[in-house]
Amino acid sequence: MFRHGYDLRELTVAACHAEGFEPSxxxxxxxxDAVLGFVRAGLGVAVVPSMVAERAGHDLRVTELAxxxxxxxxxxxxxSDVAPPRAARELQRLLLATRLPPAPGRA
Numbered sequence: 001m002f003r004h005g006y007d008l009r010e011l012t013v014a015a016c017h018a019e020g021f022e023p024s025x026x027x028x029x030x031x032x033d034a035v036l037g038f039v040r041a042g043l044g045v046a047v048v049p050s051m052v053a054e055r056a057g058h059d060l061r062v063t064e065l066a067x068x069x070x071x072x073x074x075x076x077x078x079x080s081d082v083a084p085p086r087a088a089r090e091l092q093r094l095l096l097a098t099r100l101p102p103a104p105g106r107a
Contacts, residue, residue, distance in 0.1 A: 001025040012047045036060065
C-alpha cells in the first residue's frame with residue numbers, strides 16, 4: 001500500500017471500512033514500479049490507479065473494482081482577481097462536459 005498522505009491510500013482504506021473490515025498492510029511505499037514489483041515477486045496484491053494498471057503488463061492479473069468503486073474529486077483553481085486564460089477555460093469546459101454523475105447518496 002502507498003504511504004500515508006497518498007489519496008489512493010485514504011480512498012482504499014475508506015472503501016475497506018465501508019465494507020466492514022480493517023485492511024492490513026505488510027509493505028508500504030510510494031513508487032508505482034516498486035509496488036508492482038512487490039506484486040510480481042508474489043508478496044501480495046496492490047490497489048493502483050487505472051492508468052498504472054493499464055501499463056502493468058501481461059504478467060499481472062488486473063481486476064477492476066466493481067461499482068460503486070472508488071472516485072476522486074478534482075478541483076480547478078485560478079486567481080480570483082484575474083480571468084483564467086482561454087486554455088484554462090477550455091480545460092474547465094472539457095472537465096465539466098466529461099464528468100461522471102455523483103455517486104448514489106452523494107451531492
